Structures are given as structure tokens and as C-alpha cells.
Amino acid sequence: MAKFLIVGGVAGGATTAARLRRMDESAEIIMFERGEHISYANCGLPYYVGDVITERENLLLQTPESFKKRLNVDVRIKNEVVRIDRENKLVEINDLINNTSYTETFDKLIVSPGAEPIKPPIPGIKDQAIFTVRNVHDTDKIKTYINENKPKKAVVVGAGFIGLEMAENLHHLGMMVTIIEMAEQVMTPLDYEMAAVVHQHLKVKNVEFYLNDGVSQFKRETDHLEIQLQSGRKVDADMVILSIGVKPETKLIKDAGIELAPNGGIKVNEYLQTSDPNIYALGDAMAFPHPITGKYTNAYLAGPANKQARILANNLVLGHKQTYKGAIATAIAKVFDLTIGSTGLAEKVLKKEGISYVSNIIHSGSHSGYYPGAMPTTIKITFDPKTGKLYGAQIIGYLGVDKRIDLIATVLQKGGTIYDLQEIEHAYAPPYSSAKDPVNQAGFTAGNIIEGLVNIIHWDELLQSHAASNFILDVRTPEEFELGQIEDAVNIELDEIRNHLDEIPRDKKIIIYCGVGLRGYFAARILMQKGFTDVCNLSGGYKTYE
Amino acid sequence: MAKFLIVGGVAGGATTAARLRRMDESAEIIMFERGEHISYANCGLPYYVGDVITERENLLLQTPESFKKRLNVDVRIKNEVVRIDRENKLVEINDLINNTSYTETFDKLIVSPGAEPIKPPIPGIKDQAIFTVRNVHDTDKIKTYINENKPKKAVVVGAGFIGLEMAENLHHLGMMVTIIEMAEQVMTPLDYEMAAVVHQHLKVKNVEFYLNDGVSQFKRETDHLEIQLQSGRKVDADMVILSIGVKPETKLIKDAGIELAPNGGIKVNEYLQTSDPNIYALGDAMAFPHPITGKYTNAYLAGPANKQARILANNLVLGHKQTYKGAIATAIAKVFDLTIGSTGLAEKVLKKEGISYVSNIIHSGSHSGYYPGAMPTTIKITFDPKTGKLYGAQIIGYLGVDKRIDLIATVLQKGGTIYDLQEIEHAYAPPYSSAKDPVNQAGFTAGNIIEGLVNIIHWDELLQSHAASNFILDVRTPEEFELGQIEDAVNIELDEIRNHLDEIPRDKKIIIYCGVGLRGYFAARILMQKGFTDVCNLSGGYKTYE
Ligand SMILES: Cc1cc2nc3c(=O)[nH]c(=O)nc-3n(C[C@H](O)[C@H](O)[C@H](O)COP(=O)(O)OP(=O)(O)OC[C@H]3O[C@@H](n4cnc5c(N)ncnc54)[C@H](O)[C@@H]3O)c2cc1C
Numbered sequence A, B: 001m002a003k004f005l006i007v008g009g010v011a012g013g014a015t016t017a018a019r020l021r022r023m024d025e026s027a028e029i030i031m032f033e034r035g036e037h038i039s040y041a042n043c044g045l046p047y048y049v050g051d052v053i054t055e056r057e058n059l060l061l062q063t064p065e066s067f068k069k070r071l072n073v074d075v076r077i078k079n080e081v082v083r084i085d086r087e088n089k090l091v092e093i094n095d096l097i098n099n100t101s102y103t104e105t106f107d108k109l110i111v112s113p114g115a116e117p118i119k120p121p122i123p124g125i126k127d128q129a130i131f132t133v134r135n136v137h138d139t140d141k142i143k144t145y146i147n148e149n150k151p152k153k154a155v156v157v158g159a160g161f162i163g164l165e166m167a168e169n170l171h172h173l174g175m176m177v178t179i180i181e182m183a184e185q186v187m188t189p190l191d192y193e194m195a196a197v198v199h200q201h202l203k204v205k206n207v208e209f210y211l212n213d214g215v216s217q218f219k220r221e222t223d224h225l226e227i228q229l230q231s232g233r234k235v236d237a238d239m240v241i242l243s244i245g246v247k248p249e250t251k252l253i254k255d256a257g258i259e260l261a262p263n264g265g266i267k268v269n270e271y272l273q274t275s276d277p278n279i280y281a282l283g284d285a286m287a288f289p290h291p292i293t294g295k296y297t298n299a300y301l302a303g304p305a306n307k308q309a310r311i312l313a314n315n316l317v318l319g320h321k322q323t324y325k326g327a328i329a330t331a332i333a334k335v336f337d338l339t340i341g342s343t344g345l346a347e348k349v350l351k352k353e354g355i356s357y358v359s360n361i362i363h364s365g366s367h368s369g370y371y372p373g374a375m376p377t378t379i380k381i382t383f384d385p386k387t388g389k390l391y392g393a394q395i396i397g398y399l400g401v402d403k404r405i406d407l408i409a410t411v412l413q414k415g416g417t418i419y420d421l422q423e424i425e426h427a428y429a430p431p432y433s434s435a436k437d438p439v440n441q442a443g444f445t446a447g448n449i450i451e452g453l454v455n456i457i458h459w460d461e462l463l464q465s466h467a468a469s470n471f472i473l474d475v476r477t478p479e480e481f482e483l484g485q486i487e488d489a490v491n492i493e494l495d496e497i498r499n500h501l502d503e504i505p506r507d508k509k510i511i512i513y514c515g516v517g518l519r520g521y522f523a524a525r526i527l528m529q530k531g532f533t534d535v536c537n538l539s540g541g542y543k544t545y546e
């Protein structure tokens, strides 16, 4: 009878325990959780704070009792594993209820301790009105604070997914919310021009934000906190959420002399086995080679943790048969009315990694324009300029973002190309898509770039390039042109262009743009075939440029 | 300068013309359309009838004028191509405006004539209150009839996608709607138990339907039609929509001696070239080997037609470089509040084709149960019992059906397996999915079946199998059991099963069921590992059985 010990009782740990039991009815399985709860919905926590999820018990998918009953797993909450003795294959546990300590032996040890919110040593950071959000206990504290103090003004430090979800939920409770972010943009997985759409939306929603700025001090005043920023700016707050990132819980593993990856996560092989063959790791704390860069990275996502768990349990019971292939970091967040999805590598990462790439942006409708309710959707993809191999995608919109990021992720995960995007046979009826889905269109436009049917220029390149040597051609209608245009642009409407070729200089670089890129592409095709040699189309059109 | 003639000016034809022009600015392109309109949104027609799409002009994506202006294509509406002279590479055209006839030569001829609604020779079928829905003209007639006659009672004959869309839209206008369908179910691409969900929904929506019944006569009474059914039943109607299927428009091609496929469609090779190397075909009229069965089939779908068009245009300009790979028939329809998606081969088709398969049904939520608004979703997949290669999927639900059918279609299209479904790294946040998406769960459950971790039984097999040799075990809670159960079932709740093993006979076949299949699977795992040798779990649980 095999004896499995599991450290951590939530996404990675509990899911491993569940599959282990289904695979092996007779194994001894003990799951240690240092907190009070197991199997809770981490991802639901912001919504519980915001009263979108109203029942606390709905967050608790399993309890120690239900886990025992249904899965016959020995769950020990408020039990912290504090030391691994690899030689004797045992762990030392602090029983936080009885303040005692004991040991437990194992055949195999599974470690899924997660990651903890980063709390830098900023003066005043220990104030009782400053919170992090990791577990049910944290949200209990936040909710109690809100109920007792009725805060009116909240500051969220750090504008990642969790920070923005918290901002939305505090706003939903009626608070005035200010976000403070060190980077030049919210949401690191996005490139700047995509994040800009989120910035715009936050403004519309009356959420204040300061970018390129960090906290230098939290100063307690009688009834509020004064937050002093590195820029010198001061912001008042009744409460603060710190969401500036997480770091993997690796102390236990490190102390046991088990190998860490260069990025600081717990290094595992494709069977999720650490450098000690009897110890396995998964979840947020674990580092695995990224499928594209090959560099060890942590995923910090619930989906991968859950899937790793099943693979791990299979391998523990059946032997090393199923390999884990790594996460491409497919993520999504609702930010007010927007949905923001991303997968794979952003342009800025590709740049940093020195991987040669092309990126392109398209704007489409979430479904056929003639059927009511279609909403704008922006898709940016990055890909190999020669083979078309997909590197990443970012999608922002209101409807159907989830489906499109899933589709691209599925192709990307299999090493697919933009040609695979062209071929996707999606389900089409007017309420759901168009005969060519935006994902197909992303593939078509990318194909045109690779095959040299069109050259593109990006908004930032256009901003940098020198105007005198360029002829900037706006192919929108005169009405659209009137409403706003790029400096020095000349307007010749697409439908008239064949009759006005002599008004376009042959000795200049022709930079064409339209609203979103489509008409510009059509115009570029005409000019390129009419002997204009240096023609390019603005990726994403005026909409992205603006 | 190449000269291309195109027959048909809508999905296949117009899209080919557009891409041809972008690929070759100097080609001569003439597009013939026998009707009054080009580039119209066929798929939007039912919604235009139902006043969901309110502007007629929104259906007309392009006009002959705009096509000329933007794409420099010579569009000739009300011009019907009536004969192909292959030897002289010319076609004969009837100009329906001037009632004249003329010829036009070609280098390449592209044929996308579509398919026409079937109108069997039923007595009375020519009545002016009986309509088919193919083009804008048809819906103009329907709308005029509705405006002038204010029909109260409509009958829809044929319950395919278009029939059901029409039923919903006429119902939306306030009519009492009755559907008549020859088959035992609505929506042929679905298997019976999935269609049953639609039947249920139609009842809820107060749409009457008669299955297993056909029309024997339409009898004109003074102010209405009496529809006599083969069963002897009579149904009155103020108007009738005939939507019993379509047949490809192949006369032109057949008369020219060009090869048809065994199924009657226009046979093409992977370059979409007919048996005449100068003539190409695409769209509804074209037949191509099905990627799984290898049999020639027509797609009758706008997505494939649009994608074929682009491939075809590429091959015409660049030479035969890009191959078409066939359609797996991914389709979707909104039927009132339900969304119904399907892709690949249904169980009944696999049975008929003699392909060995397994099918499985799961019920999940559209997103995490703890986040508000999650809706039930039912997924049925069919797959190879050994390799797990995917054959088909059917999904019914209220939210996110489109995304999940697209995901499975994308995997299926590439020859993927249920193991690929397990690995899909979807985007997860509570409003969009669960940490394990229902599509992952479909893969997990299928994997468990293939690997012999569980045996399943289907509702129809259970109905047929002899009760005395079976022990039917209901593992739901006593409360659920009280509300309804399968005959002769014994209730032992899952969480208690380990303590009641001695109440379960070892000499009988144990058929376990629960609500949806999940707890039944857990119970099966326990029993199988406790020495029970003949154990199976009811696929889809009581929900599907019921
Ligand atoms: C607020 C929030 C929102 C999120 N939203 C999303 C989302 O929308 N989508 C998404 O994909 N992901 C989301 N995540 C991330 C997701 O929850 C994690 O990726 C996932 O839970 C990681 O699983 P894990 O098992 O590694 O860690 P956890 O689920 O955090 O579990 C680790 C557990 O181990 C316990 N533990 C640690 N050390 C010990 C020890 N020595 N002894 C005993 N117990 C120990 C900890 O107390 C903890 O309960 C969110 C996370 C948070 C905090």
C-alpha cells in the first residue's frame, strides 16, 4: 500500500489527492494544509469581496469532512509541513491547532504550496488597512474591515489581473478606486497599445490610475492612510490592496536541498518530479521550461495546476507514462465591461528574448455586423516571419474574447501556425461569428504579411519615422478624414484610388492607413501592383494609432 | 491578362472575386448572378423575417456598384449562365433584364451556384402561402405576405437549422408555430438524446411539433391552408415555410459533361478543380471527400464556402499550391434560448458507416458554479475506442456553446484525439470557464473509458438490457432519489458506499448512475477496485436517461 503525502490542499494539492484516490482506492493519502480551508476557489476571491459571489460557502468546493467522506483522504488543516527529511523519507509537521510537532513518513511526497503575495519593505506596509488577497482568510479580513469601517476610498497597488479584478470589485461596492502601477501600463501580459484600450476603459469607468509610479511610504493619518508615491504625488485611502505580484513558496524545498530552477521556482522534469525522485511538485511554486522560449517559468494559473495534478497522480500510480508539456500562459480577465485574454508571448517578450517575430493587429466584430449586438474585438498576434509559427495572442473585446483566445491557444500549444488559424472550421451562425471568424482573419492578414502581399508598419514605427520622406495616404472617406487624421496625411478614398494614381508620388515611401487596416490593405494591393515599390499599411489602422 | 468568369455572386462567388482582385489587379473578372442581389447575408435571412435584423440594406454586404468601385469586378445581376461550352471555353448567358442571350469566353471558369430548397411534388405545394427561404427575394415575398395578411398561425415543414431558425423568428413575430418533421427528431446532425433537449425546449417555448410525420397534401381553404399529414392528422396554417433540405445546383455542370460525385455534388480535387481543368467549383454545390469517412459530401455551410473561395483564388493566381482539406461540418444554431453546436460525425452516422466508436455524454456548467450565471451545458463526443481519435461532438447549452464546439472542431479537424482535449490550455477566470473546462472534462471522461478505468452504459442500452440480471445502483442522495429514479434502482449515496459494500451483490452486473455521471464514475472506481468485476456507469446520468 503506497503512502502519499501532499503539501498544500488547494488547486494542485487537492486535485492530486482526488485523482490519486480514484486511481488507487487502497493508497494512504494524507493532505496537509497550513490554513483553515482546503479546495477553495482562489479565483473567486475578488468577486466574493465585491459581493458578486454572495455566499461564502460557495467558495469552499470541499471541506476536510467531505474530502474524507467522498475520497477517503486524511486531510489535516492547520498543519504546516516545516521540514523534509529526504534520507528518511519523512516530513516534520507543525500542528498549529495544538501547537505540537510530529513527523510522517512517505513513499512519495507531493508539494503544491503555491505562491505568496509580495510585500516589499515599504515604510508603513504593516498597517491594518493594507491587505493582500491570497486565500479565504484574507478575504474574510477584507470583508470584516469593509463592514466595520465603510471605506470610501480604496487604493490598489499593482495592476495585474488580480489588482484589476479587485479594483472592479471595490468599485462595485461603491468605493472610489485609485490604481498605482510601477510600469507604464496595466496588465503585464499585454503590449502597450493593447493595454491602452484598458486604460481608456478604466477612465470611462471613473477608476483613477497612476502609471510609472510606485509607493514610497504608507503614512497613517487618524482616519485614513496617506500614500506617498515615488513621483512625490500623495494619494489618500481608507484601505489598500497590495497586488504587485507573487513569489513561489519554495523555502521547504530549498531547505531540503532540492534543486531550484534559475527563475527560483521548483525545478521538475516532464513527470513533474523534482531532483529528488521521491518528491514531486506542481502548481504556482513549480517551474517548467516554457514551450517556446525553453526557459524555466512558473505558470501562476489554476488551469495548469489542475491539469498537472491529474498527470502527476497518473504517473504516481501507473509509473512515468504521461508527460507534462508546459504552460503557454493562457489567461483571461474581466475588467468591467471588457474581457482581456492573452496567450503565449507578447511582442515585448519576443523582443527581449531576441526571437525574430512579426506582430499584427486587427479589429473585427464579435459576430456578423448585420445581426444586432456585435461588439468590437481587437486581436494582436505575434508569429515567426518565415514559418508563421504562432508565438502569442492578445485579445480585447466585450463578447467572445474567451472563445477566440482559447482557439488561438489551442493552435499555439500544438506548435501551430497562422495557416492553421486560416483553416479553423469554426461554427458560424449570425449570433456567434462571421463566415470568416476574426481568428481566421488574423490568420489571413498574417499570411498576407508573410507572403509579401502587404508590408505593414506599426503605430510606434510610424511615430518614429521621418515625415518628409513619407507620403501618408488616408484611404478612408472624406467624412472620416474630417473627424481626425494623422498629421500630413493626404485623403484619397479607397474606392477612388484607381482614378487618382497620378496624385501619389512614386519616389516616396507610401504609408497607407484606414480605420482598422482592411481598406488600407486593399489600397496597398492596388498600389503595389500598379508599380509603387515602397508601400506599407498601418497595422490596426487609425483605431490603434489613435 | 487572365479572364475569370464566376457563376454565382454570393458566398462562394463574391468571395472568390474579391480575393482574385486583391491577388491580381489586372485580371478581367466577370461575376454572373441570376438573381437581383449579390453578396447578401443568406444566414441572416430568418432574422430579417423575424424583425431581429431590422434594416434590409444590412443584408446586402455589397452591391454591384460597390463591387465595381472597390474591386473593379464586372458584376452582372439578372444574368443567368445557362450553358458551358468547354471546347471553346465560353459560356452562354441569358440576360434576364433584356431577355437576350450572349456568350462570354474564359480562361478559367469558377462555379458557385449554391443549392436550392427541395420542393417535393406534394399536392397543393404551389400555394402562394407556401414559402422557401434561400435569398433576399424569398424573404421579401415572405415579409410582404406577412404585412398584407397578418398570419396568426405558421407551419414550418422540416426541422433542420433553417426550419428551427424560421420557427423562432415567426414565433418572435407573435405567430403560433407548428413544426412538422419526418424524422423522429429535430436537427439531423444531433443524436436522438441530444435532440430530445431541443424538443423539451420547444415545448417550453410553446412551439408545437409533430415528429415522424410528413405532409401528404396542402389543401387551400378560403382563408387558410389545411395541411394533411401522412398520419391522418390535420393542421391549419395561415402560412407555411418549407425547409426540408436543399439540393445542389448542378444542372449547368452536369449538362456540360463534367463529373459529379456519387452523392450528386460537383466533384473537385484538392485544388477545387472539376474534371475539366479549366473549371473550378466551390460552395454548396461542390462535393469533397469527408475528412473522416472519405466519402464525397457537400458542406452547405457559409464558413467553408468563404474559405474555399480564398484557396481557390490563390490557386488560380499562384498555381496549384494550396490544398483544400474538406469540411467536418461544424455548425451552430440558436433555437430560442438554446445554442446547439455540432461538428464531425454523430453516433448514428458512425453506426451507419460501420466505424467502431465510443460515445460519451457529460453535463457541466458554462463556467464556475460559484460565479453567478453559470448555465448547464451538455457535451456528447464520439471517438475511436482504441486511439481516442475524435470523430464528432454535439453541444447544447445556453452560454459558451460556440466556444466549445469551435475548440473541439479545431482539434478534430487536425486529426486530434481526446488526449488533446485533456491538454487544452484554455483561458480561465470564473466568468468564463472552470479550472478544468468542460472540454477538458470531456477528454478526461473519454480517457477513463478508453483506459478501462470505467465502463459506461448508454440510456438506450439500459432500456434494452434485462433487469433481473442487473443491480441498478443509484448513488445520489436520498433526497434526489425521492424525486425520481430508475425502476428497481437501489439507493446508496456515494459518500456512504465504502460502508455498504456488502449490500451490493457480487454476482450481478452493477449499473451505477447519479445525476450527470460524475458521482457514478467515482462510485464505479471504488467498486471496481473492491473486486466487483462487472460494473458500469450510466453515461450522462439520470439527466440524460430522463
Ligand atoms: C485572488 C486570486 C485570483 C486568482 N484568479 C485566477 C484566475 O482567474 N485564473 C487562474 O487561472 N488563476 C487564478 N489565480 C491563481 C490560482 O489560484 C493559482 O494558480 C492556483 O491556485 C495555484 O495552485 P497551487 O496548488 O499551486 O497553490 P494554492 O492553490 O495557492 O494552494 C497552496 C496551498 O498550500 C498551502 N501551503 C503552503 N505551504 C504549506 C506548507 N508548508 N504546509 C502546508 N500547507 C502549505 C497554502 O496555505 C495554500 O493553501 C488566482 C489567485 C488568486 C490569489
Ligand SMILES: Cc1cc2nc3c(=O)[nH]c(=O)nc-3n(C[C@H](O)[C@H](O)[C@H](O)COP(=O)(O)OP(=O)(O)OC[C@H]3O[C@@H](n4cnc5c(N)ncnc54)[C@H](O)[C@@H]3O)c2cc1C
Residues within 6 Å of the ligand: A428, A429, A430, B007, B008, B009, B010, B011, B012, B013, B032, B033, B034, B035, B042, B043, B044, B045, B046, B079, B080, B081, B082, B112, B113, B114, B115, B133, B134, B135, B162, B249, B252, B282, B283, B284, B285, B299, B300, B301, B302, B303, B305
Ligand atoms: C436561410 C439560410 C440560412 C443559413 N444559415 C447559415 C448559417 O447560419 N451558417 C452557415 O454556415 N450557413 C448558413 N447557410 C448556408 C450558406 O448560406 C451557404 O452555405 C452559402 O451561402 C453557400 O455559398 P454558395 O456560394 O455555394 O451559394 P449561395 O451563397 O447560395 O450563392 C449561389 C448564387 O448563385 C446563383 N446562381 C446559381 N446558378 C446560377 C447561374 N446558372 N447563373 C447565375 N447565377 C447563378 C444563385 O442565384 C445564388 O445567388 C444558410 C442558408 C440559408 C438559405
Ligand SMILES: CC(C)(COP(=O)(O)OP(=O)(O)OC[C@H]1O[C@@H](n2cnc3c(N)ncnc32)[C@H](O)[C@@H]1OP(=O)(O)O)[C@@H](O)C(=O)NCCC(=O)NCCS
Residues within 6 Å of the ligand: A009, A010, A011, A012, A014, A015, A018, A019, A022, A038, A039, A040, A041, A042, A043, A044, A061, A062, A302, A306, A310, B361, B362, B363, B435, B436, B441, B444, B445, B448, B516, B517, B518, B519, B521, B540
Ligand atoms: C474540488 C477539487 C478537489 C476537485 O477535484 P477533482 O475531483 O479532480 O475535479 P472535478 O470535480 O473537476 O472532477 C473531475 C473528475 O470528474 C470526472 N468527470 C467530470 N464530469 C464527469 C461526468 N459527467 N461523468 C463522469 N465523470 C466526470 C473527470 O473525468 C475527472 O475525473 P478523473 O480526473 O478521474 O478523470 C479540486 O478541483 C479543488 O480543490 N479545486 C479548488 C481549488 C482550485 O482549483 N482553485 C483554483 C480555481 S478557483
Ligand SMILES: CC(C)(COP(=O)(O)OP(=O)(O)OC[C@H]1O[C@@H](n2cnc3c(N)ncnc32)[C@H](O)[C@@H]1OP(=O)(O)O)[C@@H](O)C(=O)NCCC(=O)NCCS
Residues within 6 Å of the ligand: A361, A362, A363, A435, A436, A441, A444, A445, A448, A516, A517, A518, A519, A521, A540, B009, B010, B011, B012, B014, B015, B018, B019, B022, B038, B039, B040, B041, B042, B043, B044, B061, B062, B302, B306, B310
Ligand atoms: C462581402 C464579400 C464579398 C467580402 O469578401 P472578402 O473581401 O473576401 O471578405 P472580408 O470582407 O471578410 O475581408 C477579408 C479580407 O480582408 C483582410 N482583412 C480583414 N481584416 C483586416 C484588417 N484589420 N487589416 C487588414 N486586412 C484585413 C483579410 O486578410 C482578407 O483579405 P485576403 O483574403 O486578401 O487575405 C463576401 O464575403 C460576401 O459576398 N459575403 C456575403 C455572402 C456570404 O458569405 N454569405 C454567407 C454568410 S451570411
Ligand SMILES: [Ca+2]
Residues within 6 Å of the ligand: A347, A458, A460, A461
Ligand atoms: Ca511594435
Ligand SMILES: [Ca+2]
Residues within 6 Å of the ligand: B347, B458, B460, B461
Ligand atoms: Ca447510443
